[in-house]
Amino acid sequence: MNIRECAGAGQRLASARNRANEEGRKVRAEATAHEKDVTDKARAETQKSIDEATAKMKQETEAARL
Secondary structure, X not given: OOHHHHHHHXXXXXXXXXXXXXXXXXXXXXXXXXXXXXXXXXXXXXXXXXHHHHHHHXXXXXXXXX
C-alpha cells in the first residue's frame, strides 16, 4: 500500500467515523425526545390521579362534618 492509498483509507475511515457519530447523535436525540414524551404523559396522568384523590378526600371530609 502506497502513501496515497493509506491517505485515502484514512479519509474513508474518518468519513465513516463521522457518519457513525452523527447517527449516534440522531439516535440519542430520538431517545431523549421519546423519554421526555413518556415522562410528561406519566406525570400528567399521575397529577390527574392526585387531583381526583384530593377532591374526593375534600368531599368526604365535608360530608363527615355535616
